[in-house]
Amino acid sequence: MSETSVFDDLPGDLMIWVLIVSELLVFGAGLATFLAVRLTDPEGFALAQDMLHRTGAGLNTVVLVTSGALAALALHLRKAARRGPARLALVGAAGLGVVFLTIKGAEYAAKASAGIGWDTHPFFTFYYLLTGFHAAHVLAGVVVLLLVAWQDTPRNIEAGAAFWHMVDLVWVLLFPVLYLLR
Amino acid sequence: MKYQSQKIALAYFAVALGLFLIQIIGGLLVGWVYVSPNFLSELVPFSTLRMLHTNSLIVWLLLGFFGAAYFLIPEEAEREIHSTKLAYLQLIILVVGTLGVVVTYLFNIFEGHWLLGKEGREFLEQPVWVKVGIVVAALIFLFNVSMTVLKGRKTAISNILLLGLWGLALLFLFAFYNPENLSLDKQYWWYVVHLWVEGVWELIMASILAFLMLKLTGVDREVVEKWLYVIVAAALFSGILGTGHHYYWIGSPGYWQWIGSIFSSLEVIPFFGMMAFAFVMVWKGRRDHPNKAALLWSLGCATLAFFGAGVWGFLHTLHGVNYYTHGTQITAAHGHLAFYGAYVCLNIAIFTYALPILRNRDPYNQVLNMAAFWLMSGGMVFMTFTLTFAGTVQTHLQRVMGEYYMDVQDQIAIFYWMRFGAGVVVFLGVLLLIYALAMPRREVISASASVAAE
Numbered sequence: 343m344s345e346t347s348v349f350d351d352l353p354g355d356l357m358i359w360v361l362i363v364s365e366l367l368v369f370g371a372g373l374a375t376f377l378a379v380r381l382t383d384p385e386g387f388a389l390a391q392d393m394l395h396r397t398g399a400g401l402n403t404v405v406l407v408t409s410g411a412l413a414a415l416a417l418h419l420r421k422a423a424r425r426g427p428a429r430l431a432l433v434g435a436a437g438l439g440v441v442f443l444t445i446k447g448a449e450y451a452a453k454a455s456a457g458i459g460w461d462t463h464p465f466f467t468f469y470y471l472l473t474g475f476h477a478a479h480v481l482a483g484v485v486v487l488l489l490v491a492w493q494d495t496p497r498n499i500e501a502g503a504a505f506w507h508m509v510d511l512v513w514v515l516l517f518p519v520l521y522l523l524r
Numbered sequence: 525m526k527y528q529s530q531k532i533a534l535a536y537f538a539v540a541l542g543l544f545l546i547q548i549i550g551g552l553l554v555g556w557v558y559v560s561p562n563f564l565s566e567l568v569p570f571s572t573l574r575m576l577h578t579n580s581l582i583v584w585l586l587l588g589f590f591g592a593a594y595f596l597i598p599e600e601a602e603r604e605i606h607s608t609k610l611a612y613l614q615l616i617i618l619v620v621g622t623l624g625v626v627v628t629y630l631f632n633i634f635e636g637h638w639l640l641g642k643e644g645r646e647f648l649e650q651p652v653w654v655k656v657g658i659v660v661a662a663l664i665f666l667f668n669v670s671m672t673v674l675k676g677r678k679t680a681i682s683n684i685l686l687l688g689l690w691g692l693a694l695l696f697l698f699a700f701y702n703p704e705n706l707s708l709d710k711q712y713w714w715y716v717v718h719l720w721v722e723g724v725w726e727l728i729m730a731s732i733l734a735f736l737m738l739k740l741t742g743v744d745r746e747v748v749e750k751w752l753y754v755i756v757a758a759a760l761f762s763g764i765l766g767t768g769h770h771y772y773w774i775g776s777p778g779y780w781q782w783i784g785s786i787f788s789s790l791e792v793i794p795f796f797g798m799m800a801f802a803f804v805m806v807w808k809g810r811r812d813h814p815n816k817a818a819l820l821w822s823l824g825c826a827t828l829a830f831f832g833a834g835v836w837g838f839l840h841t842l843h844g845v846n847y848y849t850h851g852t853q854i855t856a857a858h859g860h861l862a863f864y865g866a867y868v869c870l871n872i873a874i875f876t877y878a879l880p881i882l883r884n885r886d887p888y889n890q891v892l893n894m895a896a897f898w899l900m901s902g903g904m905v906f907m908t909f910t911l912t913f914a915g916t917v918q919t920h921l922q923r924v925m926g927e928y929y930m931d932v933q934d935q936i937a938i939f940y941w942m943r944f945g946a947g948v949v950v951f952l953g954v955l956l957l958i959y960a961l962a963m964p965r966r967e968v969i970s971a972s973a974s975v976a977a978e
Contacts, residue, residue, distance in 0.1 A: 375786070460779055
């Protein structure tokens with residue numbers, strides 16, 4: 343008996359979607375908890391938020407979304423059998439991932455030199471947990487993008503790009519909630 | 525039985541059932557101490573009895589897993605086990621180690637000796653020489669089954685089972701590392717305890733359950749494997765960082781409270797997945813397998829694991845809740861139903877499936893076996909409820925009202941009496957089960973039982 347279900351219509355591998363949904367559950371729970379704890383101390387959270395570097399994070403948003411577009415482009419190129427440009431786009435996407443990590447690293451370094459740590463205020467506990475987990479995923483994504491640039495079957499690129507879009511999506515949710523929401 | 529070497533499983537299952545009986549007798553004694561605290565206190569103190577109760581549980585479950593692997597690996601790999609001799613040598617080492625543990629605990633000989641005396645950490649009390657024996661036995665086992673799989677057919681079921689068993693053996697190595705610092709001691713202790721039962725054991729559970737579903741329901745291997753991969757991914761994704769739910773109050777940094785709460789909440793998902801998997805397979809299955817008892821245990825396993833491990837675990841996993849419930853009878857309620865549902869039922873499911881095949885008879889004594897399922901499961905569920913109520917009252921009186929521990933214990937004595945009653949029912953169920961599994965009576969249940977068992 344074969345099981346034909348909605349799962350068969352999913353683009354790419356089922357397992358990558360299991361991973362994506364799991365990741366979204368974790369980050370979603372993290373954000374929801376952040377918002378719940380914020381209710382207990384709105385003023386403290388607002389003060390702590392003002393210490394963040396909003397411009398840097400805004401710049402990082404542009405960097406990561408552009409990188410996502412490159413990854414999507416790579417899949418289209420590969421499907422059109424243009425392997426060289428596809429690989430170039432993937433390496434470019436990975437490169438922008440490194441740019442993101444560099445800007446993020448500068449932000450962490452500035453916090454550290456200002457004496458701000460994860461236990462300075464509950465706001466920063468969540469700030470470091472959420473952006474830290476996300477940065478770890480960016481790092482993993484860079485490795486994945488380079489791996490699929492090397493083993494460049496369309497199936498691999500699709501899985502890699504799907505993962506990278508998840509990393510994108512999580513940032514696009516983290517950025518407004520952590521940096522902008524008043 | 526397709527392969528002669530599957531017979532090895534018979535010896536493993538027999539020893540496992542013997543230890544199971546010892547475990548339950550230990551449980552009865554411990555349960556009686558709760559209602560009559562001075563019982564045996566001069567002869568065998570509570571702590572020793574409890575140690576026997578928990579350690580014999582772990583060892584018989586492990587023996588069951590090993591036996592299950594020796595039973596199903598030949599069928600999956602489509603070849604005989606690499607070495608039958610090594611398999612029996614492994615069993616002998618484990619039995620000698622177990623006897624050594626029992627004697628060391630009961631008479632507390634070699635107290636304080638680095639090699640021969642018992643060690644202090646909960647569940648890892650075994651003397652060092654026994655721990656070394658366990659590692660040697662595990663190495664023999666891994667060599668034996670890995671060689672079999674490497675030379676034979678590789679399936680998702682055998683790969684995941686091997687992954688789980690390798691993880692089990694490697695994580696046990698943390699039992700040898702015992703830092704002076706209590707926080708670090710606990711941190712590494714959970715690498716064994718948590719990453720076993722909420723990590724690699726779940727892989728073993730999922731793969732054995734998948735094997736049973738494949739055989740009992742006749743659903744395509746391809747479908748079973750897809751479920752298996754999803755369940756295993758969910759188990760590892762949530763279970764590894766879920767370790768954080770043990771790091772709330774041991775002196776670890778505070779961010780573990782959030783990591784632990786979030787990831788361990790997701791640990792419900794693989795258990796829900798296993799329950800959904802078992803029932804969907806049965807609904808989709810075309811095969812009317814005569815071994816109804818094995819199916820009952822499999823479904824019971826998936827369901828009670830979901831409630832015991834999943835729901836009762838979630839009940840006190842959030843750190844805001846755990847702040848109050850930590851170490852109360854709530855934990856005991858969760859521990860009992862989780863171990864029973866996930867690992868006891870799983871082992872009995874594979875015993876019930878395999879024993880008629882190993883002993884070359886039709887599925888027999890189905891009715892008695894199924895009656896044992898209801899007695900044991902009914903008893904365990906009742907015990908879980910009484911302990912949950914005990915824990916709720918205890919949490920309120922002790923942690924909210926601030927009453928003294930022993931004063932509270934007096935007030936919840938009624939629950940301990942009911943728990944003992946539930947324990948007696950479980951004990952009777954176990955006796956019935958062992959009789960139903962071991963006694964060579966034949967019994968035809970219905971016309972469909974004439975279908976050949978696979």
